[in-house]
Each structure stands twice: as structure tokens, then as C-alpha cells.
Amino acid sequence: MEKFEKLTGVAAPMPLVNIDTDMIIPKVFLKSIQRTGFGKNLFDEMRYNRDGTEIPDFVLNKPQYRSAQILVAGDNFGCGSSREHAPWAIADFGIKCVVSTSFADIFFNNCFKNGILPIVLPQEQVDLLMKDAEKGENARMTVDLEAQEITTSDGDVVKFDVDAFKKHCLLEGLDDIGQTLQKEAAIETYETKMAQERPWV
Amino acid sequence: MSPKTLYDKIWDAHVAHEAEDGTCLLYIDRHLVHEVTSPQAFEGLRMSGRKVHAPDKTIAVPDHNVPTTLDRAKGIENAESRIQVEALDKNAKEFGVHYYPVSDVRQGIVHIVGPEQGWTLPGMTVVCGDSHTATHGAFGALAHGIGTSEVEHVLATQTLIQKKSKNMKVEIPGKLTPGVPAKDITLAVIGETGTAGGTGYVIEYCGEAIRDLSMEGRMTVCNMAIEGGARAGLIAPDETTFAYVKGRPHAPKGAQWEAALTWWKTLYTDEGAHFDKVVTLRGEDIQPVVTWGTSPEDVLPITGTVPFPEDFKGGKVEAAKRSIEYMGLTPGQKLTDIEIDTVFIGSCTNGRIEDLRAVADVVKGKKIKDGMRAMIVPGSGLVRAQAEEEGLAEIFKEAGFEWRLAGCSMCLAMNPDQLSEGERCAATSNRNFEGRQGYKGRTHLVSPAMAAAAALTGKLTDIRELI
Numbered sequence: 001m002e003k004f005e006k007l008t009g010v011a012a013p014m015p016l017v018n019i020d021t022d023m024i025i026p027k028v029f030l031k032s033i034q035r036t037g038f039g040k041n042l043f044d045e046m047r048y049n050r051d052g053t054e055i056p057d058f059v060l061n062k063p064q065y066r067s068a069q070i071l072v073a074g075d076n077f078g079c080g081s082s083r084e085h086a087p088w089a090i091a092d093f094g095i096k097c098v099v100s101t102s103f104a105d106i107f108f109n110n111c112f113k114n115g116i117l118p119i120v121l122p123q124e125q126v127d128l129l130m131k132d133a134e135k136g137e138n139a140r141m142t143v144d145l146e147a148q149e150i151t152t153s154d155g156d157v158v159k160f161d162v163d164a165f166k167k168h169c170l171l172e173g174l175d176d177i178g179q180t181l182q183k184e185a186a187i188e189t190y191e192t193k194m195a196q197e198r199p200w201v
Numbered sequence: 202m203s204p205k206t207l208y209d210k211i212w213d214a215h216v217a218h219e220a221e222d223g224t225c226l227l228y229i230d231r232h233l234v235h236e237v238t239s240p241q242a243f244e245g246l247r248m249s250g251r252k253v254h255a256p257d258k259t260i261a262v263p264d265h266n267v268p269t270t271l272d273r274a275k276g277i278e279n280a281e282s283r284i285q286v287e288a289l290d291k292n293a294k295e296f297g298v299h300y301y302p303v304s305d306v307r308q309g310i311v312h313i314v315g316p317e318q319g320w321t322l323p324g325m326t327v328v329c330g331d332s333h334t335a336t337h338g339a340f341g342a343l344a345h346g347i348g349t350s351e352v353e354h355v356l357a358t359q360t361l362i363q364k365k366s367k368n369m370k371v372e373i374p375g376k377l378t379p380g381v382p383a384k385d386i387t388l389a390v391i392g393e394t395g396t397a398g399g400t401g402y403v404i405e406y407c408g409e410a411i412r413d414l415s416m417e418g419r420m421t422v423c424n425m426a427i428e429g430g431a432r433a434g435l436i437a438p439d440e441t442t443f444a445y446v447k448g449r450p451h452a453p454k455g456a457q458w459e460a461a462l463t464w465w466k467t468l469y470t471d472e473g474a475h476f477d478k479v480v481t482l483r484g485e486d487i488q489p490v491v492t493w494g495t496s497p498e499d500v501l502p503i504t505g506t507v508p509f510p511e512d513f514k515g516g517k518v519e520a521a522k523r524s525i526e527y528m529g530l531t532p533g534q535k536l537t538d539i540e541i542d543t544v545f546i547g548s549c550t551n552g553r554i555e556d557l558r559a560v561a562d563v564v565k566g567k568k569i570k571d572g573m574r575a576m577i578v579p580g581s582g583l584v585r586a587q588a589e590e591e592g593l594a595e596i597f598k599e600a601g602f603e604w605r606l607a608g609c610s611m612c613l614a615m616n617p618d619q620l621s622e623g624e625r626c627a628a629t630s631n632r633n634f635e636g637r638q639g640y641k642g643r644t645h646l647v648s649p650a651m652a653a654a655a656a657l658t659g660k661l662t663d664i665r666e667l668i
Contacts, residue, residue: 017515018498082331082348084241104400106346106427163224176362187217
């Protein structure tokens with residue numbers, strides 16, 4: 001996995017609440033057996049007309065946001081299905097950080113597995129970042145994971161929390177499976193014990 | 202020892218390793234797999250030369266892409282869908298996991314097959330690359346959806362890296378009134394808490410109205426814990442649970458059954474255990490409900506009217522405006538005046554035998570409205586067989602319903618069962634998101650009896666007027 005360190009880029013504002021995984025990547029694109037290539041279909045039904053032409057009003061179609069790397073979104077972002085195609089599409093588009101007042105649980109976990117940093121902040125701070133994002137391409141924000149802070153284009157600094165283990169994995173670009181397999185002995189001990197205690201499992 | 206919740210007990214029984222910061226390796230007893238979220242995970246194993254750690258605890262079944270038309274033995278027309286199902290065939294064989302192929306009568310929606318075959322048992326941890334894994338919580342199993350990276354992680358290690366969630370109690374004291382089944386409980390709860398109300402929590406459902414439910418009803422309630430934002434929903438196992446499990450193909454037998462039962466009977470929340478959040482709805486106060494918008498929290502009693510966006514606060518004002526426009530409704534319009542084009546009965550929420558019986562009770566000897574498109578998709582091949590044995594299938598066909606083969610079907614419309622632009626559907630499934638059942642399709646979530654009523658009258662209908 002690619003390391004996440006410090007990111008400076010354009011932030012796109014999407015104030016809509018409850019942006020669900022069907023909006024992020026409609027099911028028609030879940031038929032792939034690959035992990036890549038979903039970026040062009042990110043927000044497909046909001047982004048394109050049926051004939052494939054772009055809907056100019058949609059935020060990521062506006063010239064100033066076409067290369068956005070940060071998304072500032074409304075509450076409960078990523079609700080709905082467990083499809084990892086949602087963070088795959090976000091990452092493939094080039095977005096590496098999403099900020100909201102809350103995220104759906106599975107989506108939140110899926111982000112970290114794909115080098116995306118989801119940041120939860122109180123409403124007033126999301127509002128501040130939303131305003132900054134609305135300024136367009138001149139408003140570049142900086143997300144510093146190590147320092148756990150976002151700096152707006154005006155120089156305002158917003159601190160954020162992140163789970164220490166998840167932060168470590170993102171900073172180092174670590175593969176979860178490799179780490180867990182280092183604890184294989186603990187798993188085997190547990191399995192031996194359970195074969196005695198709960199043999200029906 | 203301090204009193205524990207049911208969730209605390211199951212969690213503690215599955216921690217294989219705990220790091221200093223509280224990050225745990227949670228051991229997984231059952232891993233359910235379907236064709237959409239697993240191909241990249243199996244490919245990952247192949248690339249890194251890893252095996253499936255516990256193939257005996259891994260159960261695979263294709264469900265999302267499978268056609269539900271009676272001629273499906275001739276194969277899947279859509280190339281991408283076919284490739285995905287073929288990839289699961291190949292992966293199940295290569296990695297040696299339990300498998301129910303499309304041709305097997307036991308095939309069906311993964312969350313219906315697991316309990317039906319006795320794979321899901323009380324006190325287990327159950328995961329699947331599918332958010333509706335919450336369904337299995339009805340057995341007092343800690344069950345939740347995971348992404349594909351986590352599917353690969355469980356395949357390779359039989360564990361998940363987890364931190365514990367908080368405890369939330371949803372209590373439904375009292376009795377339900379006629380015409381109000383489990384679906385209305387779970388929708389009413391989401392209407393109360395919102396779709397983010399359960400974020401960060403595992404919910405335990407309890408109270409008399411929950412105790413009174415069959416296992417089918419409990420599965421319906423837990424199934425939609427995810428729509429309330431919770432990681433999982435749980436119901437403590439009791440005699441109803443044990444009676445359902447006993448004798449199923451993969452349930453323990455003989456001395457092991459007795460040993461299991463002894464442990465299962467310890468799986469309840471201790472007196473005085475702490476919950477971080479409590480929500481209470483009285484059974485008598487729950488009415489038949491319907492969704493009007495494009496979020497499962499957009500719930501109102503069927504006697505209500507389409508709301509005005511200004512009635513909401515914050516970001517929900519814009520969202521409500523967008524929903525009402527998408528749904529083609531007018532604020533103030535009576536919900537019972539909304540005309541329906543299509544009725545979909547099925548899904549892991551409401552595709553079990555009890556749901557089909559409820560539909561048959563409403564439509565027996567009647568005809569669906571002229572021009573109505575109405576389909577019933579049983580949750581598994583065995584549910585279908587049972588419905589035929591009980592004579593339900595005849596009732597459905599005589600009433601004018603299409604009687605399909607098992608699969609996820611129009612719940613998420615990955616197979617050919619889809620809504621067309623503007624088509625309005627009363628559905629027993631779990632999500633009313635924009636485009637969920639087809640591009641620009643409009644979904645109203647309801648109970649099976651309410652869906653049946655809408656099929657007869659052609660409008661959203663208060664089921665209490667028909668009973």
C-alpha cells in the first residue's frame with residue numbers, strides 16, 4: 001500500500017448528507033473482478049448523463065475540482081453497502097482524504113486499507129473547511145497525518161484525531177495480513193483452546 | 202466480575218490477541234462468501250501464495266448476480282455477471298471451501314442459506330463481504346459486514362483486526378398490534394435514530410415484542426441494524442433460537458449439542474450491565490410504516506403525508522428536497538395516494554418462509570391490479586420448495602405474481618431484475634437509495650404484507666384496512 005504522509009491539494013465540497021455507496025459507485029460497476037479502473041465511474045449517476053456526457057453542475061466536473069485530492073462531505077458519508085469498490089473508486093480518481101462529521105463504519109475501515117485517510121471533525125470545523133473548499137482551485141489545503149492537522153488556504157489550523165494503529169499503518173503503508181501473520185502463534189493457541197472448549201464451532 | 206452485555210461476552214470469547222492500545226485480533230468462526238466482493242480477495246491470496254486458513258469455516262454461495270427466471274439453467278447472459286459467478290466456482294474449488302453452486306437446491310441469498318444450513322449458531326462471530334451480515338445477529342452471533350481487503354484478511358488468517366464498539370440497547374417493550382410485523386419494528390427504529398444513530402455501536406434488541414418474534418422476524422430486525430449505522434445487531438438466544446437451530450445440517454448433534462446448549466444459555470446481558478446508549482419504542486406505538494425518500498431513515502406511518510423539506514434541520518433540508526424531487530412526490534401528499542407500478546417481495550430482509558406466508562394471507566383468492574408488475578423471489582431454493590409444498594406458490598401465481606428462483610434480485614438489481622427510469626416500486630428489501638433498484642428507479646420500503654396490499658390496490662395501502 002502507498003504511504004500516506006503529507007498531502008497538499010484542492011478540496012472539493014460535497015455538503016449533501018448521507019452520501020451512500022450506491023452514489024459513490026453504482027452496482028453496475030461492481031461486476032469487475034479487478035481492484036482498479038473504478039475512478040472514471042466515481043459518483044457515476046451524479047456525474048454523467050445517460051449518454052455518457054458530463055453533468056456540468058456536478059462538483060468534480062467543474063474545472064477547478066477535476067483534480068481534487070480531498071473531499072469535504074456532509075454527515076454519514078459512505079453509508080450503505082460494504083463494497084470496497086467505493087474507496088477503490090475514490091482512490092483511483094485521486095482523492096486521498098475525505099472529511100466529514102461522521103462516516104459509516106465499514107466504509108471508514110475500508111478507507112484505511114486503501115491508503116485513504118477519513119477524518120471526522122465537529123460540524124463547525126467541517127463548515128470551515130467546506131467554506132474553504134468552495135473557494136475552488138486557489139484554495140489548497142494541507143493534510144499532515146504525522147502532526148494530525150489540516151491547514152486551510154487561509155492558514156487556519158484544524159487538529160484531528162486518528163487511531164494510533166491505523167495512523168501507523170497509513171504512514172508506513174503497511175499490509176495488514178503480513179502484520180497479523182506475525183501473530184500466527186497466538187491464533188494457533190486460540191484455535192487449540194477452542195477445539196477443547198467449543199468443539200462444535 | 203462486573204456485569205457484561207451480550208456483546209461483551211461474545212467479544213471476550215473471541216479475542217485471540219490484544220495489543221496494548223486495545224487493537225484486537227478477533228477470531229472468526231464463520232466466513233460467508235459471495236461472488237461480488239470476493240474475487241479480488243482470492244486473487245490476492247493467489248498473488249501472495251497464501252492459502253485459506255480455515256476452509257471448513259468458509260462457506261460460499263453465488264447470489265447477487267444470479268438470474269431468478271425459471272430458465273436460468275441455460276446460463277447467465279451478461280458476460281460480466283457470468284465471469285463473476287464462474288470466478289467463485291473456480292475459487293471455491295481451488296481453495297477447498299464449502300460451496301453451494303447455482304444448480305444446488307440449497308443455493309440462495311448467503312444470509313438465508315447460512316442460518317438455514319445451521320452454519321450460523323449462537324455465540325459465534327460471523328463475517329461476510331456484505332453489509333447485511335448483520336442478519337445473523339438474530340441468533341446471538343456477532344455478525345457484521347466487511348470490505349474485500351478484510352475478506353482477504355479473514356481468508357488468510359481467520360481473524361479480523363478490530364477495536365471494540367460501544368454498547369447500545371434498543372428496547373421494544375409491550376406487544377405489536379395486528380398488521381405490524383418485524384419489518385415495521387426495524388424501520389421504525391431507524392426512523393427514530395437516523396441512519397447514523399448506530400454508528401460506533403453494536404445494538405442489542407430486547408424487550409417483549411422482540412422476544413415474541415420468530416427467528417425469521419428476528420433476522421428481519423437484525424438485518425437492518427446496518428441501515429441504522431450499527432456495526433451489528435444482536436438478540437440474545439433463547440428457546441425460540443434453540444428450536445430453530447436444532448437438527449439443521451451443520452448444527453451440533455448429541456453430546457456436542459448438549460455442550461453447546463449449556464454455553465449458549467449463558468449468552469445474555471447481565472443485570473446491571475452498562476449500555477452507552479438506550480432507545481425505547483413501545484410495541485403498541487409502532488404502526489405500519491413506509492419510506493417516502495431515498496434514505497432508510499425517511500420513515501413515516503402509512504397514515505402520514507409527504508413532509509416539507511423545511512420541516513427538517515441542517516443538511517437534511519437539502520437532502521429532503523433532493524429526495525422528494527427524485528421520488529417525484531409533492532410535500533403534503535397523502536402516502537396512501539402514491540401509485541405503485543411494481544412490487545418486489547424478497548431479499549435477505551424479507552425473503553423467508555414467514556414473509557411469504559404473510560403475503561399469501563393478504564393475496565389469497567385475489568388478483569393483483571391490472572398492469573402491475575409483481576414478483577416474488579424466495580430467499581433460497583429451500584424456501585421456494587417449502588412455499589410450493591405449503592401451497593403458497595399456487596396462491597401467488599393465481600393472484601398474478603411472478604414466482605421466481607432464489608437470489609438477491611431486485612434488491613440491488615445486479616442481475617436483470619431492475620426498475621426502469623421513474624418506475625415506482627413497493628419493495629420488501631432494505632435500501633431506497635437513488636438508483637438502488639435501477640437507474641432513476643423509485644423505491645418505497647415496506648413490510649411483506651404492505652407490499653402485497655400495494656400489489657392488490659395499486660397504491661401504498663394501510664394493511665390494517667385489508668385485515
